[in-house]
Amino acid sequence: MSAPDERTPDPVEAVLAASRGDLDNAGLRAALLERTTGIIRRRRRVRRFAVAAALLACYLAGAATAETWWPWRPGAPATASHETVPGGGPATVADRPDSDGPPPVPQTPALDGVGQAVATAKISRFEAYRQAGDRFLKEPAQLSLAVRSYSNALSVASAEERAISPERDSWLLMALKDSRIKERSHGNPDR
């Protein structure tokens, strides 16, 4: 710092030199920290609330979508989509027409055709599942779906339909029927 002229003391020096002793601001400092921290805290709460609200909105939107478009909901408006059925052309999938049918099963392309087949051809559910199983059985690498279709068929079959019919049943369906019969007889030792 250049020394001010002694005859004419530099007023700038006198006016601008900071006085170190007048920084008595502890009260202000604490109060301001509290106030500004409060703003940050409030902002954080608002952000968390917004995130929670957004998540809730997403959940509600999902629930509403499921409620509107869930295909097996009793009384839901019929929705149709075109799926490819193995061994056949595109099949229209309709909602399950009533609620007294078999329990809902996960949809697969060929199984989707079951509801349609039941609705249009007036065949029994057993028959529709059986036909789907037959189609799967003819397809390569679809054995598990065939088993599933036949299982569904057997779960809705009448006593007559559960009987083994070598003329109509495929080897797999006959094997499953036989297995069910054995299961029943083992479950009921009196028979």
Next chain:
Amino acid sequence: MIADERVRREQMLRAAVLAGDEGAWQALYDETFEALYGYVLWRSGRRKDRADEVVQECWLTAVRHLRRFDPRRGDFLDWLRGIAANLVRNQLRRESRQKSREVPSDGGVAGSTTDGSPLEDRERGRRIALTLATLPERHEAVLRAKYLEGRSVTEIATAWNQTPKAVESLLARARDEFRTLYARSTAHDERAGDAAALEWGLPREPRRES
């Protein structure tokens, strides 16, 4: 390298505060409070009541607009100083308008002010604040470095990447300008009142807040 570290650190703290971290805010606050307060007090012509008001407003503005702070453009304290400088200028404008409307019943001579300081000191402080608000940014900065921060010419030259001679010269010009403006503000006050003095000064204000 040091600047990079500073930027990274302040970016991290800024992000943490924006995410609601009170600890990060306290770190920034503790690091800069005293320096900011000293600066505001200096800019306010050592009028403590005014300085308190500006500091308070400055911190509230900072916490609400922290998103605007960009560490790459300058450090946090510089950003706060920019806000504070604008607030001081606004305060001077308000004060000047208020004074121009007032008709002192005692002919403008009073014994003391509301904060207990003699009116003469208060007026002097106001003129210093007014003069500092009128100085070009570069001149204000060199006077601040010299008189507020107490740095030597060599230190300022090193920090600013300039020669000591250049800084010495800048300091001399800044002092001269301060002296001239300060004297002129006094003369204006005596001849035409405070409002005129403010009108004389404010058009040349530097704008510092980004």
